[in-house]
Amino acid sequence: MGQPRMNKKEDISIVLCGEAGQGVQTVERILVHVLKRSGFHVFATKEYMSRVRGGSNSTTIRVSSKRVSACVDKIDILVPFHAGAIDHVRKRISAQTMVFADPQIVPENASAVAGERVNIPFVQIAEELGGSIYLNIVAASVVLGIFLIDEGLISECIRQYFSQKGDEIIQKNLEAVRKGYEIGRDISQSGRFKAEIPPDPQVADEILLNGAEAVGFGALAAGCNFLSSYPMSPSTGVMVFLSQQMMDFDVLVEQAEDEISAINMAVGASYTGARSLVTTSGGGFALMIEGISLSGMIETPVVVHLAQRPGPATGLPTRTEQADLEMVLYAGHGEFPRIIFAPGNLEQAIMLTQKAFDLADKFQIPVLILTDQYFVDSYYNTPSLDFSQLKAERHVVKTDKDYKRYSLQSDGISPRGIPGYGEGLVGVDSDEHDQEAHITEDLELRTKMVDKRLHKMALIKEETVPPALFGPQEFKILIIGWGSTYPIIKEAMEIIGRDDLAFLHFSQIFPLHERTQPLINQAEQIIIIENNATSQLGRFLKLHTGVDIQSKILKYSGLPFSVEEIVEGVLNRIK
């Protein structure tokens, strides 16, 4: 077999695959960090099983000369950490894939795959260093060697990463880096695999965030100071992030006994004047629904972040889906206003989470932020944000002694007081109530109170975030997507490169922006792309625009779309 030669100049996709507990996550973090510090655009996403040990989990890391924030199928470098890895990602392996495998882990006769193979004795090197725990760092360093990354930078990152583990562990890992790095550098210098991506020094100064952290940053920027939640994959990252900021930012984070308690605590804290957030996933949100209705009735703001995973019921706890849209659209008995955001990238997650708090406060309503497992677990570099531009707006008034919590106002917004701020008394009531918040069965007043609450919708509509249109204004074919699919569809659009094709992305689903109707009417053909089985946004758009979208690209296996899938799906559907 001749020496394969590969030369990649723009975009390299690295896949690491191992059992839970083999340190795939550690490698992902170190690789992404070092590559970004070296000036490469990076994107990492993981798919993992709902277990603590064993199974087969993989991480895809894209390294590029351009900004990347989307999932791809192609694999340029595959590093299998266990024998099952090849089968786990077999469909993604092509002739363009180079597999760095240890024959002790993946026997040579087992690799009946299209890709080229380079044997590296990972196990032996790790054993010499003191055990299999070093295997992952050796493997990571092979990759870094191929990219000819500055060794000093790698050492610095290793020292930082293992700083809590003591000097001996640090030294062993540095030795692991040296061994792996040499192998990678030799591969590169021999020309078997060359990574010739030009670095961009500006990237080194950018920040690396995942979706959960972006939601957390938005919440902090909004002045969020109370979070009550019950841990549930994949939403817990937001809770962990805010817990770590608890002391620096004066955020009270409380792990509630259940989701019902979590939402009722959040609403209670908000009544007192706190800015409250709840983070959960579909099953947890289902338990919170009465609390959402409470927020609507007592006109007390609450922001809920819902990271979707496949249902029904327990579904696939660590996988991704966009199938909870209809639940949040209609969550809560009775009729009351709400806002639903679905950020598509990190910047939107920060901005819209911040906005969610302001609008919840301004209109005294529940605001929901829909993300998903793919979104919260994926991370990439993004320019540093200027937080001085994100000032939290408060809408709390000082009460006087005649204060009435639900005073009838023409715009529907009764000034919101809080206990202990002013001379007035602040009551709230989940029953239908009078202006002072006392139970009433005056049915004329009931009608007025419903009108008052619903009247806020007119003002809410004025602040709607319009859907973003990419591509030519004079399009004929319109692709529609929402939430986390944004960067994937956008990259696919660029690859397709047709001048009659545009992409409309919704980062706010409810209420819909008024531009929606004319844009939909303009299209000769519409293709809707959703990570669910029944096209929930499609149904919602039909309800509001009267247009029945026939052409759909739907995926509900539990995995996100890849750029390649979208390209193929769109090309197959264009009439």
Added chain:
Amino acid sequence: MRMDANIYDMGEIDIAWCPGCGNFSILQTLKEALAELDIEPQRLVMVSGIGQAAKIPHYMRCHYFNGLHGRAIPPATAIKVANPGLTVIAESGDGDMYGEGGNHLIHAIRRNSDFTNIVHDNMVYGLTKGQASPTSQCGFKTPVQVNGVILQPFNPIALAISLDASFVARAFSGDGDRTKEILKKAIAHKGYALVDIFQPCVSFNKVNTYQWFKERIYYLEETYDPSDRIEAFQRSLEQEKLPLGIFYINPSKPAFEENVGIYREDKTPLVFRKEDRTEKLQELTETRK
């Protein structure tokens, strides 16, 4: 000058309770206890769920949060920790606190939030017209439990003591003076305080009447030591005669609000802290480079 209990009066209002209901005396006793403790209406938040007892905040001049059925405890916990300067009372009936909200009760005890949890215990569901409650006695017949209740009654006092609740007491609505003294101690107690108040339901409970309670209740002796948890647990299990008074106090448990990190150094209520976060956010982004 001593505060008058009428500071909490609402004036002429329509009260939805049945004539002769024990709720009236509990309301009056609570107002007196609060007045004697000098707690102004502007400092008090009454939190309740749903049910006849849970309407009590509507009959008092104060701040209030009348939330969902069974869910008085979570907002009470949050209100107190968001602004510890407020006196918080979570008050509802036995169905609300022990049935629908039972899980919150357990964890409120573990959390030891500094609020008083008053439960009107009439051993029946009133507002839904006479079904069994968690504290209904075995054999109690209702339109739903047609052959009589077969579930063992819930014993809130024993449960609270078993979980080392920091204050556990039982009172009787028919004895305003003693109930007031118990309530005053409960409200003044720092940490979670449960006060279960026996109360006849004149409309739907023809078994556990005023007379029935009178024949069975007695007060724990003057010499009784409420710091003895084992003794407290034993007394909580008595069934023939039903002891009243303060069963158990654990004064050494720090309250939730003292335990949470945000109040360790700065005592300013969370909701009144004003701070520009811009600089800290920029610092935090540096750690993500």
